[in-house]
Structures are given as structure tokens and as C-alpha cells.
Amino acid sequence: MSMTDEDIPVNVRGLGNRFGPNIVHDGLDLDIRRGEILGVVGGSGTGKSVLLRSIVGLHHPSSGDIQVFGENLWALSDRERSRIEQRFGILFQGGALFTSLNLRENIAVPLIEHAGLTRPMAEHLAQMKLALTGLPPEAGLQYPAELSGGMVKRAALARALALDPEILFLDEPTAGLDPIGAAAFDRLIKTLRDALGLTVFMVTHDLDTLYSTCDRVAVLSQKKVLVADSLEIVEATDDEWIREYFHGPRGRAAAHSATGGMQEQ
16 A cells, blocks of 8 residues: 555655765655654664754755655745644653753743743643653652653653644653663653554664564664664664674564563563
């Protein structure tokens, strides 16, 4: 069955990114399908985060075309770009919360600035978003410095969900979390995807996350997307990095854990 524009909210064709003499991407193609969790992996320097930043409009590509909801962000006026950008949420690797604001205030910021809500209404909705990510009511009055790493991740996720986005962009969401916290965060992402009908683009190096969460995996290599498919197809791809990554001890352990978990269910 062929995919329509409605099925592919993000379409990347011929993407090029260079920083001086350093070419990061050259002719990169990628589709993000509606409703999927797409994991993006690759070795150091393959430009995983650069790709994310290019798609969301935080980095201007050197060449190529990126269509988001059928629009080229760089061809739009500032007002039109803002309209499109409000349809996706971003979770940065470090959380990027405002340290001088408590969690409720952090999440209220986009609701006040972009949705035009009053502060009391924005903070009421912010409390609901925190609850959506599994944080207790009292967390809303805490500041980022008072939180564990896992709570910071959930708070940042709540802010990414503030404007009810259609696409969620996650940059290494489980980095720095212990295995139990990472597994809980993985389950949360799947639950939110299913409950809210989200599309998720996730840059990650976490093999457990790939096996337990992702519908497809895109591998960046040789300045392009080497393969973007189910894990079974990706694992079978004849490439040295893929063999080392997916078929090494950690890859085998993650695959075994995922298989065992499915059998237990």
C-alpha cells in the first residue's frame, strides 16, 4: 500500500549539512511515518542531532529539502513557521528547563507565549501535563536543581507536550538514567504515543530502547541513511558498524531481553 502525504508528516530529500570543510550529511533521504516511533542511530559524528535540529528548524541545512506537514519551514514567514513549529514538541538531551522557574512555571511558558493563555489557566494545564508524565502533584512547585535525572526528563517531556504536539522529537531521552529509570521512560513514551496518537522521532544510542520501543530504526552512515526499516531488516543489513552494534554482546543482550519480555507478556 502506497504512502500518502498525510501518512508521512516529515519528508527529507537530498539533505546536505556541512560545517566548513566537514561534510556531515550528503544526499540524505528519510521519511517519518505518522504514528510510528522511529529510532535514529549511528556512530559518533554521523550527525544524528544535526538531523533532528535540521528537521525542527533549529539548523539551516546546506542543501536539500525538508517538508514538515507539507511545508518547507525555511520558505515560510516567521509567523507561518511558528504555526508549524507549534505542532511538534522537542525534548533536548539535558532537559533545557529554565533553572529559575519551578516545573509548573516552566511548562506554562509555551502556553502563555504561544497559546495566549492567562497565567492561572496555563499553570493549571501545566499541572495536568506533569501528571501525564507520571510526576506527583507536588513536583510542580519544585525547581530543576531539586530533581533527580529521571524527574528532569519527565518534566522536560511534559513541557514538550504542553501545546499538544503531533510529532515528538527526543534527543537521547534515556541518557544518564539508570536501567530501571530508562525502562520506565521507554514504557512512558510508548504509552503516550498510543494514548495521544503521537509520531515520535528519537535519537538514541540505547539498544534496550530500540528493541523495546521503536517501530523502525534509521541508521546514519556514510553521510546518508544507510537503512530505515524494522529491526529485523536493519540487523540483517551487511554493514560493519551494524554488525558491531547490533550483533555485539550488548546488542545480543538487548535482543534477548526484548524477546524474553514479549514471551512473558
